[in-house]
Amino acid sequence: GGKNTDSLSYRNNVSWSSGDATLPDQGAGATYGAVAMNYLSWADVAAYLDWAGLRPLSELEYEKAARGTNSAVSGEYAWGSTSITQATSISNGGLSNERGQSGSNCAYGNHASVQGPLRAGSFGTGVSARTDSGAGLYGTMDLSGGVWERSVSVGVSSGRSFEGKRHGDGALDATGDANVTNWPGTTAAGVCFRGGAWDTSSSYVATSDRYYGATTDAARSSNRGGRGARSEPVESDPYWNNVVLLLRGDGADGGTTFSDSSSSAKAVTVFGNANTSATNFKLGNAAMAFDGNGDYATLADSNDWNFGTGDFTIEFWYRTASVTGTAEILAQRTGYGPLNLYRSTSTIQFLASSSGSAWLAGATPLLTSPTISTNTWYHIALTRRSGVFYLHLDGVPVASNASYSSSALMDSTADFRIGGTTSTFTNGQIDELRVTKGVDRYTSYFDFSQPTQAFSSSDSSWSSVKLLMNMDAYPLVDSSSSSLSGIYTGTGASNVSPIQSTTLKFGSGAAKHAATNSNVVIPADARFDVGSSDWTWEMWVQAPDDGTFNRTGFLTTPFMRIQTSGATLTFAISWNGSTYTTLLARALPSTTQFYHYRVTRKGSRYTLHENGTLLAVTTNSTTHTGSANIILGGGSGNTNSTDGYVDDIRLTVGVARDAPSAFPVPLKRLPTQ
16 A cells, blocks of 8 residues: 555655655655655656656666666566575665665665665666666666566556657646556556565566566555656658668678668679678668778669759768778769769769760869768768769868869769779678768858848957958058058059948948959958968958959959959968968859958868858868968959948957857668658
8 A cells, every 4th residue: 555654664754744755754864865766656756757758678678777788587686697596684774875785786685674675776886887776777776676666557458558759748627637648547557566566575676577467456565666758759761762872881790782771672682702790880780881892782773863063962970991092882874974072092082074075173172071081970061052063071061162163963874882882892780871862961051141130349359360451441450359450442542432331231431443453451460360370351341333343353362362353353362471271262142232251260171151151161280371462352462442332341360250160960770751
């Protein structure tokens, strides 16, 4: 029956007369607050689980918590052994550090010095092994002994109808009982007892004992408790309908079957010694393994591989045993084709063709990664968004190419190949390969919200702002935290004002570069020697009224440059102040609006954003050197003004504003729904 007393009873110290229940001090601070709760009816257990957002545990889950996926052993206990040591004495009784005597690992057998459950986890220490602490395979404590585990039974039909999908919602019914659909009701129909208790013999404590596996008893008792569970959220893929290939690489060690888990379940043919390796894998229980000597797998040609100009994501985990020579990873080609992703020594490179007779950039790879190492797992994602190709390494964008944004990848009739071609083969492993057609899953992680107001001192990185010009009035001034003097226009003698108030983004003016000597010269200063620091240059730009840049040169700094030609802006990076490497050539989309451009260095990675959208990325760890004037609206000659509008420019040194960090790479098996 129930406890029915305010006194300590079978180590239960709950006292209640009205209001909230209490735990009276039984002396020296002993409140028994950490002791496993007994005297619980099934209705008590279910109500608590509903209130706590948990759910009942099935008896199959009880056994899984005890032994995991290990094979059952006759007479074993939750800690995986047939050896058991009874708790026959208690130290620090009722306190938070209560323990059974040294060497014991289970409360069972109705010992006169115990007479009730112990503190939950009382046999474990910071260094104790599983057997010593009485723990299940995953560390769950007190599965054997203590109090009976009320579990949903598979021995009766009402228990077998339990789905285990619904958790409590924190709201009970008017009588204080659980009210979750599909849970056993207050009569406990479908609920059984597992794991034994403090007053039962050792045979009932065994993991597989089901003596009461079909017994229904809803009442309270001094040896009855309960345990709840919460299912891992079922992860869904918002782009599942776009997934055209999902090869997990799972299987028995040395297996020769690669299974496609996508909805189309494509057939995969394995060649050579390609197999599933349970020795070197990233996720699941195995990975696709190739020995570099004629191993590969193929899938037949499909319209699923016809990407055209559309977005896509090809991603996988990759581990190579070698960084010498060339090894193909993924391809669809006969000579040329839409996809050729391969390792060239210690970098990952990508080639593609639109014609079938040549690569888009000739022999030059469209994308090249930083160096990788042997015997190391990397997450590789090749994506395309709005015509721009991106390569991501471990969640970080490391390369991009926008030069062929209007080029449709050819529709090849070749097989889709994994691991090699006729001459170059992967020596390593590929795991969790997924192809998503029509979606770039990751590049949007690196977008940001463009500024909505003029740059000002209301800035968390204000102390790092080394140049700030709002272009509101003439003479021009630097409004940064350490204002720079000596800014002039043209040759410094003509004093032609470039400021006008008709076409602007913020404030009361913007610079219009349309006449000789209207370029702005910002004198060379040590603050512009950015070295290896992070930095951010940003500005608002609008094309000339006729949509065509009539002169070359728009911005020149010691570390970056924007050149103009026709309706095109070309962004370039310099590491020596004189030689520039193109980051992106970009046509202005409109002649009637301002566009926010931001170039950022973070570590060795450079990114270019337009209106907050990532357009280009490259990597280079070289230190910037050289010092020169910053010229806005012109090239290297002070009088060679270009045309177009500029508003709000800002240079921040030491801070990479909104720089891409990384998207969360998959660290568990990819969802299949």
